Amino acid sequence: MAPLVPYILSNEFNLIVALIAGIGFGFVLEQAGFSSTKKLVGLFYGYDFTVLKVFFTAGVTAMIGVLLFGQIGILDLSLIYINPTFLWSALAGGAIMGLGFIIGGFCPGTSVCAASIGKLDGLAFVFGSGLGVLAFVEGYPLFEKNYLAEAWGPVLINEKLGMSKVVFGFLLTTIAFIAFVLTRLIEKRVNNDQSKLPKNKVIMYSSAIGFAFLLLILIAVLPNSGRRLEARIDTALIRKDLTSSEVPADKLATEIVNNYYRINIIDVRSPDAFKAYHLPFAINIPVEKMSDRQWSKILNQKHKVNYFYADNQKLAKRGYLKAGFLGKAENYILIESSSDFKKLFSELTPPGSNASKKELNTYNFRLKAATDMKTLVDALKNSTEPVIAKTTKIKGGC
């Protein structure tokens, strides 16, 4: 699953990819006429809207592609870089850039293109942008407050507008289409152009825009890979003959004390619940986040055994099943809920005086296991190096 860097392609190779992407970028920008300052500035005076056409078409194309790839499950959208939002600096920076655009007649990418084919004004702009960056670097303390204010993180516009990604996709594509039509009307007026679009172009443009909307509809109706997986889990859950490898709490406690380095204890509850209480050495993989690529290593490894637990059997089973569908590791499910585990080991109450021998044994076992687990957790917390496994065997109990 993409993105290919850094898991499938190395970071070194990534620089070669950068070079290739740049060649494509530069080639298309120059072919589109972005090396000409008059063509660029035409956008602001209404005589040439090439910039808007190229820019919007590129943005819509890439956006639909990203959505489509995400939907069919070949690109993990949770991993791609989302420019973080810093409200004031984004607006102030954008306003300064707009002023620079109208005075200088370029933006950084286009000025590099222009300079590459020998335009001296492009070269001057590149030189100027170096000065501007230098001013920022040297004057950073002056800008710092504004630069870091209103940090919203990598928020998405569709979230801000309260709509789904695909709805925003429809919206942006529609806006682009309207903009193309309007700007053509403006262009014709400013340039005193009476010409009509030739028929073959009309057909081409309408099929292109139709295709874009068709893709968007497809994205909207296709179940994504995540939903398909959920459906499989749901079917598995209602089957009565479902068998799962279950372990009782005492068995798991024994494993923790003796073999903590050979097991993963996976808490599939929410991060908040995990924070409130979790089993010793447990890691938190909320069930809905399980297909994130960062966990695929754990769900696919062969050296450790995975134990799943939650607050209730249903959630734990869901996590267990999902892990089985996603990976190849050996998985088990804890019969008890996390609160039961807590009761059994952390809130141990001594048995009454008339307790049977068996009850007493169980109590002693759990007391020892609880102490050992605590010791282990403390020992590992204080050192980054792996601690040599304790060889003490728990006696008695199960």
Next chain:
Amino acid sequence: MKPNKYMNPYLAGFLLGLVLLGTIYVTGRGLGASGAVKSVVLKAVVEVAPQHSANTPFIKSYNEEHPGGPLKDWLVFEVIGVVIGAFFSGVISNRVGIKLERGPNITNRTRIIAAIIGGSLFGLGSQLGRGCTSGAALSGMAVMSFGGIITMIAIFGSGYAFAYFFRKLWLK
């Protein structure tokens, strides 16, 4: 030879979109330009005034993020590609040559000065806005970043707002 005509803007946009999509697919990030200028500037500052850059917190933290030096940066390689790609495009379309483009009513000198001033503003703004038309606006739109899209609106909004005052630079 006469320069060839420019490509149909929608076709160019579609191709550019594919380049961007391919980049996101392979690397998980979009395109950019101003970041490369920053790398080169920082490299120059470090070379010319090592003492001074060691005392500038901004440069120090940048260097820590770039253990291979400021030039071993994705965007630097990408912009080298842009130079190659644009030059190649210019060659096949007969557009290469030393030239200076300006509005009809200004001198070459004015045009160069305006380009430097405009460039400086763009350079400064791109740092404040964390990316320029390519990195913030275009790539931001592709991944639906809120920050990228408001930066885009601010760039073009401000361009239109100021266009009237600088019309003498461009129009008859």
